[in-house]
Amino acid sequence: MFDTLTDSFTNAIKKIRFHDDEKALTKALNELKKNLLKADVNHKVTKTLLSRVEILTKENGIGKDQFLDALRVALNELLEIGGNKGFVFAPNPPTTILMTGLQGSGKTTTTGKLATYLKNKQKKVLIVAADLQRLAAVEQLRQITAQIEVELYEDEATKNPVEVVLSALEYAKSKIFDVVLIDTAGRLAIDDALMDELDEVKKVANPDEIFYVADSLTGQDAIRTATTFKEKIGIDGVILSKYDGDSKGGVALGLSSQVQVPLRFIGMGEKMEDLEVFIPERVINRLMGFGDVEGLAEKTANLIDEKDAKRLTKKIQKGKFNFNDFLEQMESMKKMGSMSSIMGMIPGMGGMSKAIKDFDFENSSELKNIKSMVSSMTAKERENPDLLNNSRKQRIAIGCGLTVVEINRMIKQFKNAGKMAKKFSGKNGMKQLQSMMGGAGGPGGMAGLPR
Ligand code: GDP
Helix, strand or coil: CCHHHHHHHHHHHHCCCCCCCHHHHHHHHHHHHHHHHHCCCCHHHHHHHHHHHHHHHHHCCCCHHHHHHHHHHHHHHHHCCCCCCCCCCCCCCCEEEEEEECCCCCHHHHHHHHHHHHHCCCCCEEEEEECCCCCCHHHHHHHHHHHHCCEEECCCCCCCHHHHHHHHHHHHHHCCCCEEEEEECCCCCCCHHHHHHHHHHHHHHCCCEEEEEEEHHHCHHHHHHHHHHHHHCCCCEEEEECHHHCCCCCHHHHHHHHHCCCEEEEECCCCCCCEEECCHHHHHHHHCCCCCHHHHHHHHHCCCCHHHHHHHHHHHHCCCCCHHHHHHHHHHHHHCCCHHHHHCCCCCCHHHHCCCCCCCCCCCHHHHHHHHHHHCCCHHHHHCHHHCCHHHHHHHHHHHCCCHHHHHHHHHHHHHHHHHHHHHHCCCHHHHHHHHHHHCCCCCCCCCCCC
Protein backbone atom coordinates (compact mmCIF):
# COMPACT_ATOMS: atom_id res chain seq x y z
CA MET A 1 0.00 0.00 0.00
CA PHE A 2 1.17 3.53 -0.82
CA ASP A 3 4.25 2.31 -2.71
CA THR A 4 4.06 4.99 -5.38
CA LEU A 5 3.26 7.76 -2.92
CA THR A 6 6.00 6.67 -0.57
CA ASP A 7 8.46 6.75 -3.46
CA SER A 8 7.35 10.31 -4.20
CA PHE A 9 8.12 11.46 -0.69
CA THR A 10 11.30 9.53 -0.12
CA ASN A 11 12.74 10.65 -3.47
CA ALA A 12 12.08 14.27 -2.56
CA ILE A 13 13.57 13.80 0.91
CA LYS A 14 16.75 12.45 -0.66
CA LYS A 15 17.23 15.69 -2.56
CA ILE A 16 17.88 17.67 0.61
CA ARG A 17 21.03 17.46 2.70
CA PHE A 18 21.56 18.49 6.29
CA HIS A 19 22.29 22.15 5.63
CA ASP A 20 21.12 23.17 2.26
CA ASP A 21 20.08 26.13 0.15
CA GLU A 22 16.95 27.33 -1.55
CA LYS A 23 17.95 25.70 -4.81
CA ALA A 24 17.92 22.29 -3.19
CA LEU A 25 14.54 23.00 -1.66
CA THR A 26 13.12 23.99 -5.03
CA LYS A 27 14.55 20.80 -6.50
CA ALA A 28 12.98 18.71 -3.77
CA LEU A 29 9.63 20.44 -4.13
CA ASN A 30 9.67 20.03 -7.90
CA GLU A 31 10.48 16.39 -7.55
CA LEU A 32 7.59 15.99 -5.13
CA LYS A 33 5.20 17.87 -7.38
CA LYS A 34 6.08 15.80 -10.42
CA ASN A 35 5.66 12.55 -8.53
CA LEU A 36 2.45 13.45 -6.73
CA LEU A 37 0.77 14.50 -9.95
CA LYS A 38 2.00 11.32 -11.57
CA ALA A 39 0.45 9.37 -8.69
CA ASP A 40 -2.88 11.04 -9.48
CA VAL A 41 -3.01 13.25 -6.43
CA ASN A 42 -5.47 16.04 -7.16
CA HIS A 43 -3.63 19.14 -8.45
CA LYS A 44 -5.16 21.47 -5.88
CA VAL A 45 -4.25 19.13 -3.05
CA THR A 46 -0.71 18.90 -4.44
CA LYS A 47 -0.43 22.67 -4.63
CA THR A 48 -1.62 23.22 -1.08
CA LEU A 49 0.68 20.54 0.27
CA LEU A 50 3.74 21.90 -1.52
CA SER A 51 3.18 25.48 -0.52
CA ARG A 52 2.81 24.44 3.13
CA VAL A 53 6.02 22.42 2.95
CA GLU A 54 7.84 25.35 1.38
CA ILE A 55 6.66 27.89 3.93
CA LEU A 56 7.28 25.64 6.91
CA THR A 57 10.76 24.62 5.74
CA LYS A 58 11.81 28.20 5.12
CA GLU A 59 10.52 29.26 8.52
CA ASN A 60 13.05 27.07 10.24
CA GLY A 61 16.03 27.34 7.90
CA ILE A 62 16.48 24.95 5.00
CA GLY A 63 17.85 21.56 5.89
CA LYS A 64 16.89 17.92 5.94
CA ASP A 65 15.41 17.92 9.44
CA GLN A 66 13.36 21.02 8.74
CA PHE A 67 12.13 19.55 5.47
CA LEU A 68 11.11 16.32 7.21
CA ASP A 69 9.35 18.24 9.96
CA ALA A 70 7.56 20.44 7.42
CA LEU A 71 6.44 17.41 5.42
CA ARG A 72 5.10 15.76 8.53
CA VAL A 73 3.16 18.86 9.56
CA ALA A 74 1.79 19.46 6.05
CA LEU A 75 0.71 15.84 5.65
CA ASN A 76 -0.90 15.98 9.05
CA GLU A 77 -2.87 19.06 8.05
CA LEU A 78 -3.97 17.27 4.93
CA LEU A 79 -5.05 13.99 6.52
CA GLU A 80 -6.15 15.00 10.00
CA ILE A 81 -9.41 16.69 9.27
CA GLY A 82 -11.15 15.74 12.51
CA GLY A 83 -13.80 13.07 12.94
CA ASN A 84 -13.35 9.46 13.92
CA LYS A 85 -10.46 7.23 12.93
CA GLY A 86 -10.61 3.53 12.17
CA PHE A 87 -13.58 1.85 13.79
CA VAL A 88 -15.20 3.59 16.74
CA PHE A 89 -17.55 1.75 19.08
CA ALA A 90 -20.66 3.47 20.36
CA PRO A 91 -20.92 3.81 24.14
CA ASN A 92 -24.04 1.63 24.11
CA PRO A 93 -23.93 -1.47 21.93
CA PRO A 94 -24.76 -2.39 19.33
CA THR A 95 -22.73 0.05 17.25
CA THR A 96 -24.85 0.40 14.14
CA ILE A 97 -23.22 1.18 10.81
CA LEU A 98 -24.92 1.87 7.53
CA MET A 99 -22.81 0.64 4.63
CA THR A 100 -23.53 2.66 1.50
CA GLY A 101 -22.06 2.86 -1.97
CA LEU A 102 -22.79 2.56 -5.64
CA GLN A 103 -23.33 -0.81 -7.26
CA GLY A 104 -20.07 -2.55 -7.98
CA SER A 105 -18.09 -0.29 -5.68
CA GLY A 106 -17.29 -3.23 -3.41
CA LYS A 107 -19.83 -2.38 -0.71
CA THR A 108 -20.95 -5.95 -0.01
CA THR A 109 -17.43 -7.33 -0.01
CA THR A 110 -16.29 -4.49 2.23
CA THR A 111 -19.12 -5.23 4.67
CA GLY A 112 -17.73 -8.75 4.97
CA LYS A 113 -14.20 -7.42 5.40
CA LEU A 114 -15.24 -5.02 8.10
CA ALA A 115 -17.05 -7.85 9.91
CA THR A 116 -13.88 -9.92 9.68
CA TYR A 117 -11.81 -7.04 11.06
CA LEU A 118 -14.22 -6.71 14.01
CA LYS A 119 -14.46 -10.43 14.56
CA ASN A 120 -10.68 -10.53 14.90
CA LYS A 121 -11.15 -8.00 17.67
CA GLN A 122 -13.45 -10.51 19.41
CA LYS A 123 -16.61 -8.57 18.61
CA LYS A 124 -19.98 -10.17 17.98
CA VAL A 125 -21.12 -8.88 14.61
CA LEU A 126 -24.46 -9.08 12.83
CA ILE A 127 -24.70 -8.31 9.11
CA VAL A 128 -28.10 -7.19 7.86
CA ALA A 129 -29.07 -7.91 4.26
CA ALA A 130 -30.88 -4.72 3.35
CA ASP A 131 -29.70 -4.48 -0.24
CA LEU A 132 -32.83 -5.80 -1.85
CA GLN A 133 -32.12 -4.05 -5.14
CA ARG A 134 -29.33 -6.14 -6.52
CA LEU A 135 -30.65 -9.65 -6.98
CA ALA A 136 -27.48 -11.44 -6.03
CA ALA A 137 -26.60 -9.26 -3.03
CA VAL A 138 -28.33 -11.42 -0.41
CA GLU A 139 -26.89 -14.63 -1.82
CA GLN A 140 -23.45 -13.00 -1.90
CA LEU A 141 -23.83 -12.09 1.77
CA ARG A 142 -24.91 -15.65 2.60
CA GLN A 143 -21.68 -16.93 1.10
CA ILE A 144 -19.54 -14.30 2.74
CA THR A 145 -21.05 -14.71 6.19
CA ALA A 146 -20.81 -18.51 5.98
CA GLN A 147 -17.15 -18.15 5.09
CA ILE A 148 -16.26 -15.73 7.87
CA GLU A 149 -18.63 -17.33 10.38
CA VAL A 150 -20.58 -14.18 11.11
CA GLU A 151 -24.34 -14.18 11.54
CA LEU A 152 -26.53 -12.81 8.73
CA TYR A 153 -29.94 -11.30 9.27
CA GLU A 154 -32.22 -11.64 6.28
CA ASP A 155 -35.93 -11.73 5.68
CA GLU A 156 -37.07 -13.30 2.45
CA ALA A 157 -40.70 -12.48 3.20
CA THR A 158 -40.30 -8.78 2.46
CA LYS A 159 -38.87 -6.54 -0.22
CA ASN A 160 -38.92 -3.55 2.05
CA PRO A 161 -35.50 -2.74 3.51
CA VAL A 162 -37.01 -0.60 6.26
CA GLU A 163 -38.87 -3.62 7.64
CA VAL A 164 -35.75 -5.76 7.50
CA VAL A 165 -33.70 -3.15 9.33
CA LEU A 166 -36.30 -2.62 12.05
CA SER A 167 -36.61 -6.28 12.93
CA ALA A 168 -32.85 -6.82 12.57
CA LEU A 169 -32.12 -4.12 15.13
CA GLU A 170 -34.57 -5.61 17.60
CA TYR A 171 -32.96 -8.97 17.10
CA ALA A 172 -29.47 -7.50 17.57
CA LYS A 173 -30.47 -5.88 20.86
CA SER A 174 -32.04 -9.01 22.22
CA LYS A 175 -29.04 -11.14 21.29
CA ILE A 176 -26.51 -8.59 22.54
CA PHE A 177 -24.51 -8.02 19.39
CA ASP A 178 -21.60 -5.56 19.60
CA VAL A 179 -21.88 -4.33 16.04
CA VAL A 180 -24.58 -4.30 13.36
CA LEU A 181 -23.47 -3.71 9.78
CA ILE A 182 -26.33 -2.87 7.46
CA ASP A 183 -25.66 -3.54 3.78
CA THR A 184 -27.85 -1.06 1.95
CA ALA A 185 -28.93 -0.92 -1.68
CA GLY A 186 -26.65 0.49 -4.35
CA ARG A 187 -27.45 1.82 -7.80
CA LEU A 188 -25.38 2.14 -10.92
CA ALA A 189 -25.44 5.90 -10.46
CA ILE A 190 -26.74 8.29 -7.87
CA ASP A 191 -30.47 8.85 -8.34
CA ASP A 192 -33.38 10.10 -6.27
CA ALA A 193 -34.86 6.65 -5.73
CA LEU A 194 -31.64 5.49 -4.13
CA MET A 195 -31.32 8.54 -1.93
CA ASP A 196 -34.95 8.28 -0.81
CA GLU A 197 -34.51 4.66 0.15
CA LEU A 198 -31.31 5.38 2.03
CA ASP A 199 -32.93 8.25 3.80
CA GLU A 200 -35.74 6.04 5.03
CA VAL A 201 -33.38 3.31 6.14
CA LYS A 202 -31.28 5.92 7.89
CA LYS A 203 -34.30 7.21 9.81
CA VAL A 204 -35.26 3.83 11.21
CA ALA A 205 -31.73 2.55 11.73
CA ASN A 206 -30.51 5.72 13.45
CA PRO A 207 -26.95 4.57 12.78
CA ASP A 208 -23.94 5.62 14.80
CA GLU A 209 -22.08 6.11 11.57
CA ILE A 210 -22.62 5.95 7.84
CA PHE A 211 -19.74 4.61 5.76
CA TYR A 212 -19.47 5.24 2.06
CA VAL A 213 -17.54 2.66 0.04
CA ALA A 214 -15.76 4.32 -2.87
CA ASP A 215 -14.06 2.48 -5.71
CA SER A 216 -10.52 3.83 -5.92
CA LEU A 217 -10.27 2.71 -9.54
CA THR A 218 -12.71 5.46 -10.47
CA GLY A 219 -10.14 8.06 -9.37
CA GLN A 220 -11.50 11.56 -8.84
CA ASP A 221 -15.01 10.20 -9.52
CA ALA A 222 -14.77 8.46 -6.16
CA ILE A 223 -14.31 11.91 -4.59
CA ARG A 224 -17.27 13.32 -6.47
CA THR A 225 -19.71 10.53 -5.57
CA ALA A 226 -18.58 10.55 -1.94
CA THR A 227 -19.20 14.30 -1.84
CA THR A 228 -22.69 13.86 -3.27
CA PHE A 229 -23.50 11.16 -0.73
CA LYS A 230 -22.23 13.43 2.01
CA GLU A 231 -24.44 16.27 0.86
CA LYS A 232 -27.54 14.14 0.34
CA ILE A 233 -27.54 11.73 3.26
CA GLY A 234 -24.52 12.66 5.36
CA ILE A 235 -21.59 10.27 5.71
CA ASP A 236 -19.12 9.87 8.57
CA GLY A 237 -16.39 7.93 6.89
CA VAL A 238 -15.15 6.71 3.53
CA ILE A 239 -13.73 3.28 2.79
CA LEU A 240 -11.66 3.13 -0.37
CA SER A 241 -12.00 -0.24 -2.07
CA LYS A 242 -9.84 -1.89 -4.76
CA TYR A 243 -6.78 0.08 -3.77
CA ASP A 244 -4.72 -2.95 -4.75
CA GLY A 245 -5.68 -2.39 -8.37
CA ASP A 246 -4.81 1.30 -8.30
CA SER A 247 -1.12 1.45 -9.05
CA LYS A 248 -1.01 5.21 -8.55
CA GLY A 249 -2.88 5.51 -5.29
CA GLY A 250 -3.03 9.31 -5.14
CA VAL A 251 -6.74 9.44 -4.45
CA ALA A 252 -6.15 8.26 -0.85
CA LEU A 253 -3.97 11.28 -0.11
CA GLY A 254 -6.48 13.92 -1.09
CA LEU A 255 -9.74 12.19 -0.21
CA SER A 256 -10.22 13.28 3.40
CA SER A 257 -9.52 16.94 2.72
CA GLN A 258 -11.43 16.99 -0.56
CA VAL A 259 -14.59 15.35 0.79
CA GLN A 260 -14.10 16.71 4.30
CA VAL A 261 -14.93 13.28 5.69
CA PRO A 262 -12.18 11.09 7.11
CA LEU A 263 -10.91 8.13 5.12
CA ARG A 264 -11.30 5.25 7.58
CA PHE A 265 -10.29 2.01 5.87
CA ILE A 266 -8.70 0.85 2.65
CA GLY A 267 -9.64 -2.32 0.80
CA MET A 268 -6.60 -4.06 -0.58
CA GLY A 269 -7.92 -7.14 -2.34
CA GLU A 270 -10.79 -9.54 -2.79
CA LYS A 271 -10.10 -11.63 0.30
CA MET A 272 -11.86 -10.98 3.59
CA GLU A 273 -8.62 -10.10 5.39
CA ASP A 274 -7.71 -7.47 2.82
CA LEU A 275 -8.81 -4.41 4.76
CA GLU A 276 -6.44 -1.96 6.37
CA VAL A 277 -7.31 0.69 8.86
CA PHE A 278 -6.38 4.23 7.79
CA ILE A 279 -4.91 6.14 10.72
CA PRO A 280 -3.30 9.42 9.56
CA GLU A 281 -0.25 9.42 11.84
CA ARG A 282 0.60 5.85 10.86
CA VAL A 283 0.07 6.58 7.19
CA ILE A 284 2.32 9.62 7.42
CA ASN A 285 5.10 7.48 8.85
CA ARG A 286 4.70 5.07 5.99
CA LEU A 287 4.62 7.80 3.38
CA MET A 288 7.84 9.24 4.73
CA GLY A 289 9.48 5.83 4.62
CA PHE A 290 9.42 5.26 8.37
CA GLY A 291 7.07 2.28 8.36
CA ASP A 292 3.94 1.62 10.31
CA VAL A 293 4.87 -0.22 13.45
CA GLU A 294 1.44 -0.15 15.03
CA GLY A 295 -0.18 -1.43 11.86
CA LEU A 296 2.38 -4.18 11.71
CA ALA A 297 1.68 -5.08 15.32
CA GLU A 298 -2.03 -5.17 14.61
CA LYS A 299 -1.58 -7.36 11.56
CA THR A 300 0.67 -9.75 13.37
CA ALA A 301 -1.41 -9.79 16.55
CA ASN A 302 -3.95 -12.14 15.05
CA LEU A 303 -1.27 -14.51 13.89
CA ILE A 304 1.22 -14.40 16.70
CA ASP A 305 0.39 -15.38 20.18
CA GLU A 306 0.14 -12.16 22.17
CA LYS A 307 2.07 -13.63 25.09
CA ASP A 308 4.86 -14.67 22.76
CA ALA A 309 4.96 -11.19 21.25
CA LYS A 310 5.23 -9.53 24.67
CA ARG A 311 7.93 -11.94 25.78
CA LEU A 312 9.86 -11.19 22.60
CA THR A 313 9.51 -7.43 23.04
CA LYS A 314 10.84 -7.68 26.59
CA LYS A 315 13.79 -9.72 25.42
CA ILE A 316 14.51 -7.24 22.66
CA GLN A 317 14.45 -4.34 25.09
CA LYS A 318 16.83 -6.11 27.41
CA GLY A 319 19.14 -6.87 24.51
CA LYS A 320 18.62 -10.60 25.01
CA PHE A 321 17.27 -11.35 21.58
CA ASN A 322 18.76 -14.70 20.55
CA PHE A 323 18.83 -17.04 17.58
CA ASN A 324 15.75 -18.94 18.72
CA ASP A 325 13.83 -15.65 18.75
CA PHE A 326 15.23 -14.81 15.34
CA LEU A 327 13.89 -18.10 13.95
CA GLU A 328 10.59 -17.58 15.70
CA GLN A 329 10.25 -14.18 14.07
CA MET A 330 10.98 -15.64 10.67
CA GLU A 331 8.35 -18.32 11.16
CA SER A 332 5.80 -15.71 12.21
CA MET A 333 6.53 -13.65 9.14
CA LYS A 334 6.06 -16.67 6.95
CA LYS A 335 2.59 -17.13 8.38
CA MET A 336 1.67 -13.66 7.33
CA GLY A 337 1.82 -14.41 3.65
CA SER A 338 1.98 -11.30 1.55
CA MET A 339 5.45 -10.05 2.28
CA SER A 340 5.36 -6.86 0.33
CA SER A 341 2.50 -5.28 2.21
CA ILE A 342 4.18 -6.18 5.45
CA MET A 343 7.59 -4.94 4.39
CA GLY A 344 6.02 -1.57 3.65
CA MET A 345 5.07 -1.35 7.29
CA ILE A 346 8.54 -2.04 8.63
CA PRO A 347 10.44 1.17 9.34
CA GLY A 348 12.82 2.01 6.56
CA MET A 349 11.80 -0.94 4.45
CA GLY A 350 9.14 0.88 2.44
CA GLY A 351 11.46 1.33 -0.51
CA MET A 352 12.23 -2.34 -0.55
CA SER A 353 8.69 -3.56 -0.47
CA LYS A 354 8.32 -3.39 -4.21
CA ALA A 355 11.55 -5.19 -4.81
CA ILE A 356 10.38 -8.14 -2.80
CA LYS A 357 6.85 -8.26 -4.07
CA ASP A 358 7.49 -11.70 -5.43
CA PHE A 359 9.66 -12.76 -2.55
CA ASP A 360 9.20 -16.45 -2.06
CA PHE A 361 9.45 -16.96 1.66
CA GLU A 362 9.13 -20.72 1.51
CA ASN A 363 12.01 -21.07 -0.94
CA SER A 364 14.26 -18.14 -0.11
CA SER A 365 17.85 -19.36 0.01
CA GLU A 366 18.76 -16.65 2.50
CA LEU A 367 16.16 -17.81 4.98
CA LYS A 368 17.05 -21.45 4.36
CA ASN A 369 20.66 -20.60 5.15
CA ILE A 370 19.72 -18.84 8.34
CA LYS A 371 17.63 -21.80 9.38
CA SER A 372 20.31 -24.35 8.66
CA MET A 373 22.89 -22.19 10.42
CA VAL A 374 20.77 -22.01 13.54
CA SER A 375 20.04 -25.71 13.46
CA SER A 376 23.76 -26.43 13.41
CA MET A 377 24.18 -24.53 16.66
CA THR A 378 24.03 -26.08 20.09
CA ALA A 379 21.16 -25.09 22.37
CA LYS A 380 23.54 -22.90 24.36
CA GLU A 381 24.83 -21.10 21.28
CA ARG A 382 21.29 -20.38 20.13
CA GLU A 383 20.50 -18.76 23.43
CA ASN A 384 23.74 -16.90 23.78
CA PRO A 385 25.07 -15.52 20.50
CA ASP A 386 28.14 -14.14 22.29
CA LEU A 387 29.51 -17.66 22.62
CA LEU A 388 30.21 -17.80 18.91
CA ASN A 389 33.99 -17.63 18.64
CA ASN A 390 35.95 -18.63 15.56
CA SER A 391 36.20 -22.32 16.26
CA ARG A 392 32.49 -22.57 16.98
CA LYS A 393 31.74 -20.69 13.78
CA GLN A 394 33.94 -23.09 11.85
CA ARG A 395 32.13 -26.08 13.31
CA ILE A 396 28.76 -24.53 12.45
CA ALA A 397 29.87 -23.71 8.92
CA ILE A 398 30.88 -27.32 8.32
CA GLY A 399 27.67 -28.52 9.93
CA CYS A 400 25.43 -26.55 7.62
CA GLY A 401 27.54 -26.61 4.50
CA LEU A 402 28.27 -22.88 4.35
CA THR A 403 31.47 -20.85 4.54
CA VAL A 404 32.64 -19.02 7.65
CA VAL A 405 32.30 -15.79 5.67
CA GLU A 406 28.63 -16.52 5.10
CA ILE A 407 28.16 -17.43 8.75
CA ASN A 408 29.79 -14.15 9.81
CA ARG A 409 27.58 -12.19 7.49
CA MET A 410 24.42 -13.79 8.82
CA ILE A 411 25.48 -13.28 12.42
CA LYS A 412 26.08 -9.64 11.62
CA GLN A 413 22.61 -9.36 10.14
CA PHE A 414 21.14 -11.01 13.18
CA LYS A 415 22.96 -8.60 15.48
CA ASN A 416 21.89 -5.58 13.46
CA ALA A 417 18.30 -6.81 13.46
CA GLY A 418 18.47 -7.14 17.24
CA LYS A 419 19.96 -3.66 17.61
CA MET A 420 17.40 -2.11 15.33
CA ALA A 421 14.56 -3.86 17.08
CA LYS A 422 15.87 -2.70 20.45
CA LYS A 423 16.31 0.89 19.37
CA PHE A 424 12.93 0.93 17.85
CA SER A 425 11.03 -0.72 20.65
CA GLY A 426 12.18 1.95 23.11
CA LYS A 427 10.25 5.04 24.06
CA ASN A 428 12.05 7.33 21.65
CA GLY A 429 12.27 4.70 18.96
CA MET A 430 10.93 6.82 16.16
CA LYS A 431 13.29 9.77 16.86
CA GLN A 432 16.32 7.54 17.06
CA LEU A 433 15.31 5.80 13.92
CA GLN A 434 14.97 9.03 12.04
CA SER A 435 18.39 10.26 13.02
CA MET A 436 19.93 6.90 12.22
CA MET A 437 18.30 6.81 8.87
CA GLY A 438 19.46 10.28 8.09
CA GLY A 439 22.97 9.01 8.72
CA ALA A 440 22.48 5.86 6.74
CA GLY A 441 21.62 7.50 3.45
CA GLY A 442 18.01 8.33 4.11
CA PRO A 443 14.89 6.23 4.19
CA GLY A 444 15.29 2.85 2.63
CA GLY A 445 18.95 2.80 3.55
CA MET A 446 18.51 0.70 6.63
CA ALA A 447 20.90 -2.16 6.78
CA GLY A 448 20.85 -5.30 8.74
CA LEU A 449 17.62 -7.11 8.10
CA PRO A 450 17.68 -10.15 5.88
CA ARG A 451 17.42 -9.38 2.21
P1 GDP B 1 -21.21 -4.02 -4.46
O1 GDP B 1 -22.10 -4.06 -5.66
O2 GDP B 1 -20.82 -2.62 -4.14
O3 GDP B 1 -21.76 -4.73 -3.28
O4 GDP B 1 -19.86 -4.70 -4.90
P2 GDP B 1 -19.22 -6.09 -4.54
O5 GDP B 1 -18.93 -6.18 -3.09
O6 GDP B 1 -20.00 -7.18 -5.12
O7 GDP B 1 -17.82 -5.95 -5.28
C1 GDP B 1 -17.70 -5.83 -6.68
C2 GDP B 1 -16.44 -6.54 -7.13
O8 GDP B 1 -15.30 -5.88 -6.62
C3 GDP B 1 -16.34 -7.97 -6.63
O9 GDP B 1 -15.85 -8.77 -7.67
C4 GDP B 1 -15.34 -7.89 -5.50
O10 GDP B 1 -14.65 -9.09 -5.32
C5 GDP B 1 -14.45 -6.79 -5.97
N1 GDP B 1 -13.76 -6.09 -4.87
C6 GDP B 1 -14.30 -5.47 -3.79
N2 GDP B 1 -13.35 -4.90 -3.02
C7 GDP B 1 -12.18 -5.15 -3.62
C8 GDP B 1 -10.80 -4.80 -3.32
O11 GDP B 1 -10.48 -4.13 -2.34
N3 GDP B 1 -9.86 -5.24 -4.20
C9 GDP B 1 -10.19 -5.97 -5.31
N4 GDP B 1 -9.20 -6.35 -6.12
N5 GDP B 1 -11.44 -6.29 -5.62
C10 GDP B 1 -12.44 -5.90 -4.79
